[in-house]
Amino acid sequence: MPSSTPITPVILSGGSGTRLWPMSRPERPKQMLALTAEETMLQLTAMRATGEHFTAPIVVANARHADMVEEQLDSVGATAQALIFEPIGRNTAPAIALAALAADASNPLLVMPSDHVIADVAAFHAAIHAALPLVAEGWLVTFGIAPDAPETGYGWIKVGEEISGGVHRVAKFVEKPPRDRAEAMLAAGDHSWNGGIFLFRADIYLAALALHAPDMLAACQLAMAKARREGTRIFPDAEAFAAAPDDSIDYAVMEKAERVAVVPVSMGWNDVGSWDALHAISELDEAGNAHASGAAGEVIAIDTTNCLVRTDGMRVALVGVDDLIVVASGTDVLILPRGRSQEVKKLIEAMKAKPAG
Incomplete structure (x- = not known):
């Protein structure tokens, strides 16, 4: 996966995973559990983005899980360059903003939820490689999951014209659809599931926030400027961060930005959203x-x-x-x-x- 600039993994680990109760609980959510392998889901996420093409990860997590996150990553040799502990949950767009502010501005950020399964890591890496030239040009890239069922619990992406090998313009983001629409999209063959995995430069994401969600960017900038720091641990200022709108990256940025691309990929993805x-x-x-x-x-x-x-x-x-x-x-x-x-x-x-x- 050649790249002149190493990719910084950003692992989002703030979820509570209540759908897998009673094993998953607020004090130990599903990403901290070994559900599909000997390693926990957080560890597996970190392990699929290691090696010469990746920097050490930036992890955004709940402050109550600080010790657990650090211990789990260290035990698989994935020591984070920064552990950002949210004082309050504010959805994915502000969480990613905190990571982008902590990262090298020109580095591509590979944003991954910490609680998903990817069985075919080689296919995932191939999709990342296909996206990198566009990322270098300032595109915001998402990865579209090849659908195998008319899922109503996921957002969908209508795949537009091909821009370069395997990378397409996003024609439209589709909210969680009713059953009949999901069946029609599956049958049409030109839609992917929105798996919530993204690749873009830190500075490009922050510029998109400045344009489309300036209040959110300002709140995150102030929270990081006033953050308490303990080694690699960063505790953003609670009052400043609480002012950030509670919004997903899809709503805040991806549905509004101009240059948004999707890489459709079949990689054995599953969000393990239920028993x-x-x-x-x-x-x-x-x-x-x-x-x-x-x-x-x-x-x-x-x-x-x-x-x-x-x-x-x-x-x-x-x-x-x-x-x-x-x-x-x-x-x-x-x-x-x-x-x-x-x-x-x-x-x-x-x-x-x-x-x-």
């Missing part, structure tokens, strides 16, 4: 079951098919059941039919509403 999604990408036994346990846990399944079972402590035993999701963590146990794991968010809301005691 069902994890079952779909897990290694299954001969009965269609996916089960994994922590060091202290144990799973026993007899006459059981097509189930996902996870435990990090207690023993879980199943007999004569099909198509269930069973997750045990600490003192909490989740049981629901496969296919309904998106409804975990209803459980979270119900638990928040329930009076204590």
Whole structure:
């Protein structure tokens, strides 16, 4: 992946991952968990952007996870050049602005959520390589995920004319669509899923913010100017950062900027947004079951098919059941039919509403 200027990975690790409750919790969200491999999702994200073509990463995370983030990265040799700890969640556009302000202005930034799976890293690197010439010219590039289903939970991108090898102009960003529109876009073959991975120069992103979201840029600049610093740790000023509008990069910049490109790529991407999604990408036994346990846990399944079972402590035993999701963590146990794991968010809301005691 030749490039005269090394790429700076920017890892966004501020999410809470509540859809994977009870294992994912605010104090230890899904990117801090080893769900698909021995490494955690944060570690896997860092590991797919290492080597001679990449600088050390910049990580933007929740301040409560400071020690955990640092320990996890250090343990896989991905020590960050800067760890920026948000005092409050303000969505992706301000988070990326903090990273861009901390980076070398002319460096390409590879912005990656910390909780996604990419099975084909070589395909990902090839897409990055294809995008670099346009990035050097000042384009904002996103990576379009080759769709394999009429997903209503993702944003979509209409792929326009080809600009250079494998890189196309973005014709249109499409909000999360209703089912019939998703089916039509899938059938048309000229749309990609918006996976939330981006590549652009730091100075170009900041210039786009100055044009399209000047209040956000000003708040982030002040937050960084007044930040508390402890070695590589940066704690932006809370009051200044709270003034930044809560907005995604798509709304704040990508949908408004002129030179926006997309690289469609099939790279085994999955956002692991539910227990069902994890079952779909897990290694299954001969009965269609996916089960994994922590060091202290144990799973026993007899006459059981097509189930996902996870435990990090207690023993879980199943007999004569099909198509269930069973997750045990600490003192909490989740049981629901496969296919309904998106409804975990209803459980979270119900638990928040329930009076204590």
